[in-house]
Amino acid sequence: MTALAALLLRDTRLAVRVGGGALMGVLFFLLVVTMVPFGVGPDLKLLGRIGPAILWIGALLATLLGLDRLLAADHDDGSLDLILMGHAPLELAVAAKALAHWLTTGLPLVIAAPLFGIFLNIDGSAIGIVALTLLVGTPALTFIGLIGAALAVALQRGGLLLPVLVLPLTVPVLIFGIAAGDAAILNAAPFGAPFLILIALTLTSVVIGPVAAAAVLRHGLD
Amino acid sequence: MNLGPYAAFILAAYSLTTAVVVALILWVLLDYRVQRKLLADLEARGVTRRSEPPR
Amino acid sequence: MEWIALANPSRFLALAERLLPGLAAATALAFAAGLYAAFFVAPEDYQQGATVRIMFIHVPGAWLGMLGWAIMSVAALGTLVWRHPLADVALKTAAPIGAAFTFVCLVTGALWGRPMWGTYWVWDARLTSVLVLFLMYLGLIALWRAIEDPARAARAAAVLTLVGAVNLPIIKFSVDWWSTLHQPASVFRVGGSTIHPAILAPLLVMALAFTLLFATLYVSAMRNEILRRRVRTLRLLQVHAAQGA
Numbered sequence: 001m002t003a004l005a006a007l008l009l010r011d012t013r014l015a016v017r018v019g020g021g022a023l024m025g026v027l028f029f030l031l032v033v034t035m036v037p038f039g040v041g042p043d044l045k046l047l048g049r050i051g052p053a054i055l056w057i058g059a060l061l062a063t064l065l066g067l068d069r070l071l072a073a074d075h076d077d078g079s080l081d082l083i084l085m086g087h088a089p090l091e092l093a094v095a096a097k098a099l100a101h102w103l104t105t106g107l108p109l110v111i112a113a114p115l116f117g118i119f120l121n122i123d124g125s126a127i128g129i130v131a132l133t134l135l136v137g138t139p140a141l142t143f144i145g146l147i148g149a150a151l152a153v154a155l156q157r158g159g160l161l162l163p164v165l166v167l168p169l170t171v172p173v174l175i176f177g178i179a180a181g182d183a184a185i186l187n188a189a190p191f192g193a194p195f196l197i198l199i200a201l202t203l204t205s206v207v208i209g210p211v212a213a214a215a216v217l218r219h220g221l222d
Numbered sequence: 223m224n225l226g227p228y229a230a231f232i233l234a235a236y237s238l239t240t241a242v243v244v245a246l247i248l249w250v251l252l253d254y255r256v257q258r259k260l261l262a263d264l265e266a267r268g269v270t271r272r273s274e275p276p277r
Numbered sequence: 278m279e280w281i282a283l284a285n286p287s288r289f290l291a292l293a294e295r296l297l298p299g300l301a302a303a304t305a306l307a308f309a310a311g312l313y314a315a316f317f318v319a320p321e322d323y324q325q326g327a328t329v330r331i332m333f334i335h336v337p338g339a340w341l342g343m344l345g346w347a348i349m350s351v352a353a354l355g356t357l358v359w360r361h362p363l364a365d366v367a368l369k370t371a372a373p374i375g376a377a378f379t380f381v382c383l384v385t386g387a388l389w390g391r392p393m394w395g396t397y398w399v400w401d402a403r404l405t406s407v408l409v410l411f412l413m414y415l416g417l418i419a420l421w422r423a424i425e426d427p428a429r430a431a432r433a434a435a436v437l438t439l440v441g442a443v444n445l446p447i448i449k450f451s452v453d454w455w456s457t458l459h460q461p462a463s464v465f466r467v468g469g470s471t472i473h474p475a476i477l478a479p480l481l482v483m484a485l486a487f488t489l490l491f492a493t494l495y496v497s498a499m500r501n502e503i504l505r506r507r508v509r510t511l512r513l514l515q516v517h518a519a520q521g522a
Contacts, residue, residue, distance in 0.1 A: 242380065
């Protein structure tokens, strides 16, 4: 157990130290939020209506772009090999890394979301609910992204491969996350159903992600 | 002095600006102290900027 | 004194030592005068009431945000064209200060907008342009932190600063155009149709106060950066000496 805690601590420290990986994600998130009005126009009513979607897509893209920090650096300097050879089960080790990644990349996005919601003219109470859906849903994005990160490392391919692999897998998370947020704004659809499904998706991904990623790393790095 | 019905916004704006200005001043002052201390430490250890190697 | 004489960091440090007390004092005086004028001399705007007093920090914030990038552009030329050694320092230190004042402009604008227009944020031409400027500042600061070697970082930052300087008028123009495309009939104007002289004078005093503040912070920050580079050089020397021994 201490090995996993050490790995978690190491990854968290590295992420906070190295050139602002956490803050870059938030900055990118803000950029996406800023770009959308240039596309759809500054009509505040429209922006308020699609606000949850913009926040979710922004968070998704920011998470995606941060995923190459998850495994690639360790693969490059050989730490990944050490982790593979270590005593801790590989599934738990990559889960610890994913958790550290979410704490330093995903969680800042969740904290920034209410502020960016103001830019998009989302209602006061709805902002809190959208932030809640992000809090519950962003771990799913990270743990699903873990699979893509493992594939990219095993296949030794960079570029857009990772996002192309990961995006389809995140569709359910996006659908139910935004549905829950919209329910809060429109008050027409129930909030509970999509929110519970979102929680289920996150819990599932926390299991499937590390298992799949470990399998890929084992077979790919042999 | 009556600041009107929106006094809270006026106060918030001025307080926030003061906070940012104070933060900037603190940053500059503290950074100065840190750098001078580091330089003093290095000097005490005999590291100089002259081209001759330290004795 | 010729600019080239300032190229010597030690000379700059000596100059900073002499200038800073006076600058700081002038800043304090200007703020005292400006704040008094802002609260006790300026009348209430007939449309906006007392909230017009927010303008006295909002407008100088915008002005300094733009001034910051202008100063960086000159410094960038110094780095790339003339290789003036102090240009790197001038380039680096202006960014956080300019970004901070741009941030002040954005937030005070939101606090002004809420009572006036009913919303904290509006995607109108002016606010959007300032937001883009703020994002460019943040990107530039991220670039500085991404490169370890100060000289390489300075050259990269200088290029990005100049690209930004060229782009800012283009961005402003395109955002204005985009805004007129979408803007409904009501146009939001700052402070009414024209600025009454009774409001203009306090505004100018506050603008002066903020500019002096910028200058004071800037000179101090440049001094710190020079010292920081000395520390780095000494540490590298230390490592070399240890390796040689």
